[in-house]
Amino acid sequence: MPFDDQLRADTAPLYTDLYQLTMLQAYWAEDMHANAVFDLFVRRLKHRNFLLACGLEQVLEFLESMTFSEEAIEYLREQGTFDEEFLAWLSDFSFTGDVYAVAEGTPVFPDEPLVEVVAPIGEAQLAETFLLNQLTFQTGAASKAARVVQAATADGTDRLVADFGMRRMHGTDASMKGARAMYIAGVDSTSNVAAGHAYGIPITGTMAHSYVEAHDAEMAAFRNFTRQYPDTVLLVDTYDTMTGIEKVIDLAREWGDDFQVRGVRLDSGDLAELAKQARARLDEEGLDDVMILASSSLDEHKITDLLEQGAPIDGFGVGTRMGTMADQPYLDSAYKLSGYDGAPRMKLAKDKSNLPGRKQVMRLFDDGEATQDVICIAEEAGDQDGTPLLMCVMKDGERTEAGRPRPLDDIRAEAARQVKALPERLRQLDLADPPYDVSISSALENRRDAVQANLRDRMNLPA
Amino acid sequence: MPFDDQLRADTAPLYTDLYQLTMLQAYWAEDMHANAVFDLFVRRLKHRNFLLACGLEQVLEFLESMTFSEEAIEYLREQGTFDEEFLAWLSDFSFTGDVYAVAEGTPVFPDEPLVEVVAPIGEAQLAETFLLNQLTFQTGAASKAARVVQAATADGTDRLVADFGMRRMHGTDASMKGARAMYIAGVDSTSNVAAGHAYGIPITGTMAHSYVEAHDAEMAAFRNFTRQYPDTVLLVDTYDTMTGIEKVIDLAREWGDDFQVRGVRLDSGDLAELAKQARARLDEEGLDDVMILASSSLDEHKITDLLEQGAPIDGFGVGTRMGTMADQPYLDSAYKLSGYDGAPRMKLAKDKSNLPGRKQVMRLFDDGEATQDVICIAEEAGDQDGTPLLMCVMKDGERTEAGRPRPLDDIRAEAARQVKALPERLRQLDLADPPYDVSISSALENRRDAVQANLRDRMNLPA
The missing domain is CATH 3.20.20.70 (Aldolase class I)
Structure with missing residues (x-):
């Protein structure tokens, strides 16, 4: 037995939390196959002025390999939780959704989506665990390393x-x-x-x-x-x-x-x-x-x-x-439903809410220096100033041109360029004061308030 | 390309720090094939009263799979650092040493070897990185989890x-x-x-x-x-x-x-x-x-x-x-040469010294409760009281009976039994006062002092 056989490509989709599979079966049984929007983002930073997005390449490789082998299906059968008809459906399963993502090596900030997945809800859900696992760790490691490099070269x-x-x-x-x-x-x-x-x-x-x-x-x-x-x-x-x-x-x-x-x-x-x-x-x-x-x-x-x-x-x-990113061994990352079947969704739970619907992040520059990010509704991005950070990297389960594997040295050079474009105070080790300006567009703010009010109303909760 | 292909059994021995391979070639070139003793241990604990040894099974699987594929050798050839004759020798390489180890699920303390490797020095060296990587993380995770389980069941x-x-x-x-x-x-x-x-x-x-x-x-x-x-x-x-x-x-x-x-x-x-x-x-x-x-x-x-x-x-x-073992995301683990060619060795560098020669850890019990560990010279273990913790799990590169894979539930039951045998104060979250008593036998102390004095003398260093 080779020492690393526990994670093989042919059992890759087992690389998930059990509830993703039980929810997948429930969605299947309820005929809920409409598209959902999930965003992966980090809620807040600790000891960091910015994050460096990393891990997208492995995420796309995973989504391309999300098929269930006989062995994987047999293991699920043994659990006694899954119907034969569902297991038959699983044997033809593949990821068919769209993915929007920030390029690897891009500095990002709290609440900004690193990835948005638009896919039949069960598919998007099944991908959650691996996406969080890889993006949380790789982004965490890159963000920590950026500080070390900064310290080592601070005097030029x-x-x-x-x-x-x-x-x-x-x-x-x-x-x-x-x-x-x-x-x-x-x-x-x-x-x-x-x-x-x-x-x-x-x-x-x-x-x-x-x-x-x-x-x-x-x-x-x-x-x-x-x-x-x-x-x-x-x-x-x-x-x-x-x-x-x-x-x-x-x-x-x-x-x-x-x-x-x-x-x-x-x-x-x-x-x-x-x-x-x-x-x-x-x-x-x-x-x-x-x-x-x-x-x-x-x-x-x-x-x-x-x-x-x-x-x-x-x-x-x-x-x-x-x-080990010893001062901050994990990021406060989340993968949240922000839309289902064409309607925006969100969670109300205190301190854990999220921005509803598909979004875009526009980065504004002044003389080459990044000055502000605006998180807006995806559809209004065309009317906003700045450079959009999210690109469509996968369409109907296939990589787009923007989703092709990139040479590592290109990603590295681009990361250096983008970090250099951040305001000087963000490239210090101390917490930047003021922190980088991340705003929410008024249209998105209005949407958030409306969805929130509507939910509270429907659930009979106090405003 | 499957998403997890970067670590395959046929390139397993590349899973190491480069210097292990350059040192391996140097030992080969110098005809230094005598047996070395390396011990893997943890220097000190932070926020923990004990460690729970874990990861040995994966270590033995790795040692059994330490052979270089054509692909691995080709990659090394491309580096321009390795001689053709050495690469030919590598293509026949396998691990031929002996391994002594504490069983998985055993509570251990600072300075106690979790593993001792006795093998031709280059082989033992080449294994270092993987052994540290797996034992540091797995022992760290088990030790943290033991505290969580303790807290959840503290009232019985x-x-x-x-x-x-x-x-x-x-x-x-x-x-x-x-x-x-x-x-x-x-x-x-x-x-x-x-x-x-x-x-x-x-x-x-x-x-x-x-x-x-x-x-x-x-x-x-x-x-x-x-x-x-x-x-x-x-x-x-x-x-x-x-x-x-x-x-x-x-x-x-x-x-x-x-x-x-x-x-x-x-x-x-x-x-x-x-x-x-x-x-x-x-x-x-x-x-x-x-x-x-x-x-x-x-x-x-x-x-x-x-x-x-x-x-x-x-x-x-x-x-x-x-x-993520967030309060202590790594252990202060080390893998140190303690003997070569029949003679004990050690490092003098401040705060980083180690105990020379092959050792054994004897655990003493009083009415079923562990009261003291004594680290002694392996050969004197027979004359010491207590239960020896280190067993020979691999001999000449082959697993012994004691090194056979054990059912996970047996390891878990044994861990529970052994943790329960620790003094009550060690099973609290607060740091035990006094900490568990780990002593060094007088023969081992004498050996350490003698090796140290001899080294200082040979290196012309102040005592």
Whole structure:
């Protein structure tokens, strides 16, 4: 049994919450096949000034593979909850709906739909869990990584950021999709070889303490490793950082003109102080080209702190705290019904309401800088100023031109361009004051109030 | 292209940090094939009194599938970093080592090895990333879930806990392995259908707000859903919780003796207050059998708070905060070289040192209650009191009898038994004072001091 067989394409639609399937059967039994509109959005941000949309490609792949194998149907049969006639219908099931989405790498804000699904209600419902699972995590990872990249390059210097998070990210999928998301957000490389293979992300790595320890002397380890990899990065803190630096200097003397070591990595202790001492010693010996890389529980705050102390660090290996989004390990995402059978719908429950009907987000620019987003009714978008963010990426279950897979480097470049177009205060780590201006068009506001009043009326609830 | 093809069994060993592969080649080039000992352990706990070991089964599956396909080798060739002779050697690679591990579902403490790998150093190194990735996450998820289950049943009442976390957990693998880990920790069911299929975990679910909203009236939704699923759980807060409860009462009158609705779910508002009001109204109408279930941003603290307020809640749907381990989204796990070629090794770097050599953990009991763990040298375990926790689960790359896959329900029952054997203060949410007693045998202490002194001496470092 291969270790990853639990999630296979032929049982992909089981990748859902049970209630999606029981509701699907109920809709089927009630002959409710009319189109619903569901929007996926984030209610509020914590510790973030913006989100970077990510995960759409995997969502579209999933929607294309939403068919039930014999094995999947047999498993459902065993539950005793599903009728034979429904299971027969399921064996011909596929996703036939339309999808509107913000392009990957686009900055988005609370209440703005990242995705709108327009499909027969049961289909749209069945897709919910996977869409939330992927978009919540990938958007969360990209948004966190954007901050780390921002911190590492805040003074305009192009310092490297490598994703070292694989070992403590939440399982295999997180480390794959996370590597992709963080690369989109501007991270330069990943240590995850499988992600390099799957997505073409540059892979990087140095050496581990265990390699040094396995040798009788640190010098022997450095000597042997550089013999194999002349332009490698040497890890210098296994025993004592500055002693390790002296070994690198000895090695440079041994190699003479052939010395090609690209850098040293500091992984413990007072990184700012050690980086300064290391830089000074390396420079004294004419080793100005040897970069100083740092790792060890880094995140955007620690990086900022190091750079504010004047630490001469050229690149950062950032692992667990970025990869697990440790300060905000989930987004407050939602996937809500906003229309059914041509009529707008919404939820009244306190703090959990949503905007009814199909929508569009218009982004307004002033001299190239984004100044305001307006969430409006989809049909009024043509009359609004600005650039529409939602595009039709799938029509009747088939990708449109806009939904075609895009080269990852294009997405990454576009993300960089769009983040740069945000107001300066949003690209700081502190919460922007004022936050970015997201307004609701008056037509949409009127619709929301009307739907709300109508619902309260129908349900005999106080206004 | 199936949506999950990025991690396939035939490219499994690429699922690693690049440096593991470059070190593997260096060891190969240096003819360093002697056995190394690596231990995987957690340095310290935050917000937890114990960990529940989880993930070993997936680790063994991975070690059994660590072979390089043509495709994997071709990808490595493209990197320009690997010699042809090494790539030829890789094409015959497999894991040939021994593995000692604590059984899944065993409570463990800081510094105690969850796994020790004894294998030719390059092999042991190559396994590091996957082992850390799976054991860190799964042990983290099980440990968090154990607290939630503890909170839900603190007064001895057997309340249900369902895993509703799939939608915001970090990707697909997290929601699969997480469902498994949380089930081992005592969670009763999962909403994740694929996890039910893969692992045989009971699957549960209710209905979504969207189902209610898609109907013209809440009553029509309740009526139709119970026609399909007579013993379902109805979600009552879409518009107003107590109005929803009255609808359930109306429905009970309609159905008369045939009324079988199993419960109602509250998902917003003041859950304690609403549960009391709902219980009172249901009881007034003779609906004592209708359970009250609650969901909405729950974790162990919120559950404790609800129960302390006397909320008559029979079960909890616990999602994001448990599934993302929101208060501690990663464990401070490490995989460290502790021996090579028969000699103990360790790292000196501050706060990151480890215990040298092969070890055993002995758990001492007093009248069935665990009182102390002693970490000792493996060879002295026979002379120590207590029950050894580490077992040989793989020998020469093959599973031993102790390493055979175990039925999930057996692991779960054993976990419950072992958690119950912990001192009462450890099964509280607050940090235990004093914490559990984990000692190091004097022989192991002596070895650590000797290795440390020897290293400092050899490296010319101050003591």
